[in-house]
Amino acid sequence: MGCRLGKLVVVGLDGATLDIMRPMFAEGRLKNFAKLSQRGATGVLTSTILPLSATAWNTFATGKNPGKHGIYDFSRRVPGTYQHAPTTSRDRGGRTLWQYASDAGRRCLIVNVPLTYPPEPVNGIMISGFPYPEKRRDFALPPETLDEVEKELGITHLHKPSPHFLKPGDERKLVDDMLAITQSQTKVVRHFMKKESWDLVATVFDATDVVSHFFWQYIDPKNPKYDRKKAEVFGPLFYDVYDSVDTAFGELAADLGPEDNTFVISDHGFGPVYYAVYMNNWLLDNGYLKLRRTAGTRFRRASFRLGITTDFLFRTAKRLGLVGSHTYAYSGKSRSLELAKKLSLSLDDIDWDRSEVYSYGNYGQFFINVRGREPRGMVEPGDRYQKIVGELKEKLRGLRDPKTGRTLFDIIYTKDEIYSGPYFDMAPDIVFFDSTMTYRAHRLFEFGSRSMIAPDPIYSGSHRMDGVLIAGGPDIAQGADPAGARLLDLAPTIAHLLGLPVPSGMDGRVLAGLFRPSSRFASQKVQYLDEGSAENLRRATRSLLKAGKRL
Amino acid sequence: MRGTPRRSISSQTFSGILARLLKGSWEAPPNLDSKTQAPNPGQADAVAVKIPNALASRITRRLSNSDFKTIDEYVAFVLDQVLTELEGNEPGANRNAENVFSKEDQASVEQRLRDLGYM
Numbered sequence: 001m002g003c004r005l006g007k008l009v010v011v012g013l014d015g016a017t018l019d020i021m022r023p024m025f026a027e028g029r030l031k032n033f034a035k036l037s038q039r040g041a042t043g044v045l046t047s048t049i050l051p052l053s054a055t056a057w058n059t060f061a062t063g064k065n066p067g068k069h070g071i072y073d074f075s076r077r078v079p080g081t082y083q084h085a086p087t088t089s090r091d092r093g094g095r096t097l098w099q100y101a102s103d104a105g106r107r108c109l110i111v112n113v114p115l116t117y118p119p120e121p122v123n124g125i126m127i128s129g130f131p132y133p134e135k136r137r138d139f140a141l142p143p144e145t146l147d148e149v150e151k152e153l154g155i156t157h158l159h160k161p162s163p164h165f166l167k168p169g170d171e172r173k174l175v176d177d178m179l180a181i182t183q184s185q186t187k188v189v190r191h192f193m194k195k196e197s198w199d200l201v202a203t204v205f206d207a208t209d210v211v212s213h214f215f216w217q218y219i220d221p222k223n224p225k226y227d228r229k230k231a232e233v234f235g236p237l238f239y240d241v242y243d244s245v246d247t248a249f250g251e252l253a254a255d256l257g258p259e260d261n262t263f264v265i266s267d268h269g270f271g272p273v274y275y276a277v278y279m280n281n282w283l284l285d286n287g288y289l290k291l292r293r294t295a296g297t298r299f300r301r302a303s304f305r306l307g308i309t310t311d312f313l314f315r316t317a318k319r320l321g322l323v324g325s326h327t328y329a330y331s332g333k334s335r336s337l338e339l340a341k342k343l344s345l346s347l348d349d350i351d352w353d354r355s356e357v358y359s360y361g362n363y364g365q366f367f368i369n370v371r372g373r374e375p376r377g378m379v380e381p382g383d384r385y386q387k388i389v390g391e392l393k394e395k396l397r398g399l400r401d402p403k404t405g406r407t408l409f410d411i412i413y414t415k416d417e418i419y420s421g422p423y424f425d426m427a428p429d430i431v432f433f434d435s436t437m438t439y440r441a442h443r444l445f446e447f448g449s450r451s452m453i454a455p456d457p458i459y460s461g462s463h464r465m466d467g468v469l470i471a472g473g474p475d476i477a478q479g480a481d482p483a484g485a486r487l488l489d490l491a492p493t494i495a496h497l498l499g500l501p502v503p504s505g506m507d508g509r510v511l512a513g514l515f516r517p518s519s520r521f522a523s524q525k526v527q528y529l530d531e532g533s534a535e536n537l538r539r540a541t542r543s544l545l546k547a548g549k550r551l
Numbered sequence: 552m553r554g555t556p557r558r559s560i561s562s563q564t565f566s567g568i569l570a571r572l573l574k575g576s577w578e579a580p581p582n583l584d585s586k587t588q589a590p591n592p593g594q595a596d597a598v599a600v601k602i603p604n605a606l607a608s609r610i611t612r613r614l615s616n617s618d619f620k621t622i623d624e625y626v627a628f629v630l631d632q633v634l635t636e637l638e639g640n641e642p643g644a645n646r647n648a649e650n651v652f653s654k655e656d657q658a659s660v661e662q663r664l665r666d667l668g669y670m
Contacts, residue, residue, distance in 0.1 A: 054669075074669040086660045086670070088651045118651060131663050133656035162666050213668065362669065458668040540636035547632060550618045551625070 006259030006474065007197070008497050010490075011249055012060075012113065012204030014053060015212050016266035016468045018044065020242060029243060032250035033264060033470060040262075040472025041480035041514050045487055047268035049411070049418055050363045050431055051463040053209065054087055056267035056487055057114045057129075061096040063491025063506030067415075069094045070423030071115060073361045074131070077426065080375050082352065084360065086131060089116050093423055094505065097491045098122045098200060100529075103539050104500050106199035109192050112158055112185055113204050114267075125192055129204055130160040153191055155184045160206045163214050174214070175237045178207035179244045186248040193255050199498060204267075205248065211241040212270040216461025220272045223460050261473030261497055267487065269464035275401075276442030276456040277408060278449050279359040279366070280347075285452075286395070288388075290354035297349040304345045304450060311449040311457055313344060345447040352376035356388055363463070364409060364441035365428035366392060373425070389414055389429060396432050401439070401453055408439050408453075437462040475519040485511055492526075501527035602626070 025034045048056045048066060050073075058071040066072055070093045075084040092115070098108040102123035110116065110126045117132035119141040127146075128139040134157065140146045149155050161178045182205055189203050217225040218235040249264065256262065283289035291297050350358065355369050356379050368388055371377035379385055399408040411434070415427040433441065439453065440462050448457070456462075469482050475497060488508035495502045496510045515522035529536065545551070602622075610622050619625040652660060664670035 074664050084670070085657065086652070086664060090651050131660045133652065133659050134663070135659065136656065160663075160667075162663060210667070537633065540633045543636045544629065544632045549628070550616065551613065551629065 005199070005497075005499055006257060006261060008200050008494055009252070009256060009260060009262045010200075010202040010494070011252065011262065011264045012057075012202070013208045013245055013264065013266045013468065014114070014204055014206050015209035015268055015270045015463065016242075016245075017212075017269040017271070017464065017466070018042075018468055019269070019271065020239075021468065024239065024242060029239070030246040032246050032253060036249075036253070036262060036264060036472040037470050039478055040470065040476040041478075041482050042470045043482035043485060044269075045265055045467040045469035045482070045485050045490075047463070047465045047467050047487055049413060049465075050365070050433060051268035051465050052362055053267050054115050056467075057204070058092055060265070060267065060487050060490050061098070061113065061116075062092070062094040063097065063488060063495075063503070063508045064094045065419055065421060065488065065507045067419030067424045067427060068421030068505065068507065070421075070426055072427055073365070075361065077360075077367075082347070082350075082358075082375065087115060089118055089120060089128070093421075095503070096120070097494055098126070098202070100495060100500060100503060101200050101498055103543075104498075106498055106500070107196065109189070109198045109201045109203075111189050111192075111201075111203040112206070113202055114206075124198065127158065127188070130206060134159050149188055149191070153184075153187050155188060158185050158188065161210050163210065171215070171234045171237065175211065175241060178210060178241055182207050182241075182244045182248050186251050189252060190255055193252070200494070203252075205245045207241050208245060208266070209270075211238055212461040213459045214461070215241075216270070216272050216459075218460075220460070222274075223272055224274060224455055225460055259474055261475050262471065263490065263494070264468065264470040265487070265490065266467040269466040269468070270461050271437055271464050273437050273440045273456050273459050273462035275439045275453050276449070276458075277439050277453050278447065278451070279364070279441050280447055281449070281452045282399075283357055283359060283366075284447075288355065288357040288392075290351045291345070291349050292351045297345075300343065300345045300349055303343060304447060307450045309344050309448060309450050310346075311454065313339075315457075353378060357392065359441070361428065362441075364432040366430040366432075368429045370429075385429075392430055396430070403453075406438075407434075409434050409441075411435050435465060437464060471514055475516055475521050476514050477516040477519075480514045482511060482514060485514075496524075496526055497521055501529035503529045503531055505531050597623075600626070 021030055021033060024030045025037065048059045052073055054071050054074045055066050058069045059066065062069045070076075070091060071087050074087060076087045076091055077083075078085050098110050099120065099122065101108050102121075106123065108122045108124040108126070110122060110124070112127060112129040114129040115131075116126065117128035117139050119126040119128045119139060121141055125145050126141050132139045137146050158181060161174060161181055163174055185203065185205060189201070192198075193201060215234060215238045217223045217227075218231045219238050220226060221228075221231070253262065280289060284291070291301055347358070347360070352369060352374070353376055357366055357368055359366050367374075368379050368385055369377050370379050370381055370385060372381065379388060393412055393414060396409055396412050397407075400406060401408060409432040412430065412432040414430055415424065418431070419427045440456060440459070442448070442456060442458075448454075467487060469485050471480075471482070486508060489511050490508065492502040492506050492508045493511045493514070495506075502510060510526045512522065512526075607622055610625050614620065614622070614625065617625065619628065661670060
C-alpha cells in the first residue's frame, strides 16, 4: 500500500442517540463530538434486527448479518434443552475485523467491545467487554496487560456499571460509578495508544446505555414514572454522562494525528419506553402455549388468574419496604425471586408436548416448538410450520393496545426474511417490535404480569433502530451524507480504510459516499478477499507454522 | 498432476496406530484441546486420500525430524489445522457455554445480565 496509513479509531457509545446529542450540540455542549461532526459526516447508523447490543456489536465486529455470526441475544438456547445460557465470543461464527487486520500484520488495540469474552488473540491487545465473570482476571490478551494496567495506572477493572444496587437515593452513586469507569477506560486506551502507533483502535463506552435505560424517566415528562422533583435532581445527571463520554473522546482525540480517521458510533439508538408486553400471556390466551396438568402448575395457574405474578409479588414487596426497587428485586441476588418462582407461573410450568410456540428473549422473539429441533418439539416442519408462522404474523400485525387502540408491533419479520447463513437455524422464527419502543416485549422468561400490557417494571428508556455515526479525518468528506448507513457497513468500510481487501463473506458494503473525493480510498477500487482463495490458504498455512509443532 | 503416481495414505498404518493407542503411546499434538484435535487417521471412519508419490516422499523425509510418525498423522494434522484456521469458528463447534464458564462463573454472568434487565 505504499506510504504508511494513519490510525483508524472507532469510539463506540453504547446506545447513544442523535436525539440527545443534537440538542446538546445546539446548547454548546458535547464540544468534542460537535467538532468531529462539523469536520466530517454525521447521520443515523441503522442497527440490527433485533436492535440488541449483543447482536449489534457482533455485526459491527464481523460485518455480517446475525445468521452468519449466530448471536441473537445475550443468551442462547442450549442445544437439546429449553434452557438458555449467556452468549460469549466462542459462540460467534465468522471472523472479526480485528482478526483479519491482525492476519494482515496490522496492530490492533481493542478495549471493552461487548461480547468479546473470552478474548481472542490479536496482533496487539484485546481487553474484553461486558459480560464476563468479573472475579476472574482472564479477560485480556496478552495476559500481562491487566498487570500493566494495574501497576502503571492503578486501575483494577473496567466492569460495566451495575444498577443492581439502584434503590431510591442511589442514583448519584450509579452515575458516579459510570463516570469513574469512563475515566478509567479512557486512561487505559490512552496509555496503550501512547506506547505505539496502532493501525486499528476500537473501544466502547457502556455508560450511555446504562443511563438511558434507567434515567430516561428523569428527562421525559410523558413517562408514567415521571416525578418532577426527582427529575430536577437526577435529570441533569443523564446529560452529565453524555458530557463524560464527550470529555473522554476529547482526550483520545488529542492523541490523534492529522493522518488518523475517526468513527464515533453507537450500536443502536434510544428513546422512552412506557409499557411491557408479556407475549407468553398472549400465547397462552391464544392456545399456542399449554400448561402442565400437575397440582403445582394448577395452583400457580389459579394464583396467576388471581393476579399473583412475579410482578405483583415484587410490587407488594416494594410497598412493604422489603426490597428497594424492581431492578433489585428481579436480580439473581434476590431471595424473593426464588420464592416468587415457586408461587407464580414460570416457563417451568409449560407442557412442551402440547405447546406449539413460546417466546423467550428480549424485544419480541417467537420460537416454534419444531419437531426434530426442539427437544420435545411437536410442530412438524414444512406445511404445519409455515401455517403457524403465517398465522402468528397475521395476528401480530393486528395486535393493539385495548385501551388506546394503538398498534403494538409495526416491525414483524420471519427469520427467512432477514437472516441467512450457517446460524440461521438458531434464529427466532419470528421477530417483532415496536419501532418507537413505546411498547416493549418484555420479561419473556416468565409470566411476569397477569395483564398482557403493563407499565415497564424495569426500564424507562429502551433501544431504537437509529444509532449514531459521526466520522471525521483526512479521508472523510466534510458534510458527507451517510444516509442509508448500517452498522453492517462499518467492518467493510474500516477494512477498506485500513488498506485491506473486504472479506467476501461480509454482508455490508463500503460506505464510499463518506470519502473525500481527493482521498486515495475514494479512487481506489474496493478489493475483495475470497475467503476460500489461495491467499487465504497461505495465511492459514503461516498460522499453522506458528502453532509450535515440528512439521 | 495428471499421471503423477499417487500413494494412498489410508489404513495401512491402522494396525500400527492401534497398537500404539493400546500401549497408551498415542500423544495428541500439543496446544490442541479435544475440539481442535486432528482426527485420528487410524480410526475406523478414516477415508483413503491419494497424494502424489513425490509429495509423500517429501513428507517421509521430514518425518524423522517432526512430531509425527506416519504420513497419515502428518497430513491429517496439517489439513485439520489449515481448515480450522480457514473456517474460523466452525458453526456449532463452540456453542457450549460450559466450556467457557464454570458453574459459578455462569451464575455470576447471568446475575449481571439480570441486573441490567438483559436476561
